[in-house]
Amino acid sequence: MTHAADPRNGGEASTERVPAYRCGKPATVSGSQPMPLPRAGPQAATMGVIVLATDGSEAAGAALEEAIALARETGDTLAVITVWRALQDDFGLVFPPGAPLEALLDAERLHAEATLAGAVARAGEEGVEVEARLAAGDPATMICAFADEVGARLIAMGTRGHGHVVSVFVGSVSAAVVKQARRPVMIVPAPAARRPVHARRAVAAR
Template identity: 35%
Template sequence: MYERILVPTDGSSHADAAADTALELASALDATVAALSVAETGPLGAVSLPGDTGSAEAVLGERADEFVTQIADQARERDVSITTEVRQGVPVREVLEYAEEIDADLIVMGTRGRGGISRMMLGSVTEGVTRHSDCDVLVVGRDGNAVSTAP
């Protein structure tokens, strides 16, 4: 059924719930999980975060690495095969490109992430991925319940 499950993460509670669901599915289906975190950069580049030293790209990359490492640790505890990837760019584009590169059967992601007020019901990244993905997408709420699936 599903052999390669992609779980994008931004370290939010919604992404954590999605990662937990992805790991449960992978364990039950003997599937491989690919954890992806995108250090968001846009046309203006990365934004510096208060209290951070060093370049914004480096800081965001370090945080993204921490997010996928956390999922990898959880996968190893559950004896689930996992790969990790950190990228810089526009999250929707990077998630869709990576899903295609690894031939993902399923993307499991949270309803929303760390976005602000403009990301109401579904986060803009989640919405973009569900609208444009060539594979199934399972959207998980912060409580771990499936909210919707696409396509």
């Protein structure tokens, strides 16, 4: 089921700080050290929820695939969320001069709905159980609040997702999520940004 949040209202999130790390391949962020997410078989007794934040960018797509793979191995439910800030050009949509405010808001919402639906459909193709949330507001706040609400054991999201859209996950949002989140965060770079396997290593974000 998809739920929508009023753009005028914000969610609550933890202010607990977790050091941020960038890596050449996906890794979780927990405490002061990056660590791989423990993987289990599909019948794992500790099935839970993985939150996937997507804005439709290339990096978000890479995060989606990683989250799907983890959900298939652990039997976890994938909770997908798309968040946008009204009239902040988060999706890079082009509008004609003088377009009515209502038309702009509708176009952004339709784009967000399509982005969310695409991610849900992709997860469904892989047989992963999915729930979805559509929200307007501060991305980091809404993502962390959603993760708290569903009791997620991991938040997965992309970073530096340059492409045909202006991604809201270009570093500032992913960093804010890491700072606010009360659970591990897996930051996935866009495929083009990943280093060769032999050169990959986790480094502290600066």
